[in-house]
Amino acid sequence: MSAGVAPQYAGITGQIENCQVAVFCAYATDTGRALIDRELYLLAVWCEDADRCRGQHIPHSPGEGG
Numbered sequence: 001m002s003a004g005v006a007p008q009y010a011g012i013t014g015q016i017e018n019c020q021v022a023v024f025c026a027y028a029t030d031t032g033r034a035l036i037d038r039e040l041y042l043l044a045v046w047c048e049d050a051d052r053c054r055g056q057h058i059p060h061s062p063g064e065g066g
Contacts (some may be wrong), residue, residue, distance in 0.1 A: 001055040006043045 002020060008032060010017040025036040053059070 001056065002042050003058055004042045006045050008043065023033055 002014050004020045005018050006024075007016050007018055008021070009015075010019050021041040022038060023041070024038045027036055042058070046058070
């Protein structure tokens with residue numbers, strides 16, 4: 001099981017699919033590239049289930065664990 005996977009609308013297919021929502025920020029130049037930051041967004045079904053979060057090593061409260 002992957003963290004944050006749940007049935008939700010996927011714009012790429014136009015259907016309800018099992019998917020994750022994540023945002024990435026990267027920097028790229030001719031001389032190199034770097035990942036600046038990333039964030040995984042969880043639906044309420046995940047946020048409200050402490051056992052499910054614990055099983056995927058997701059901190060239960062916002063900001064917990066960095």
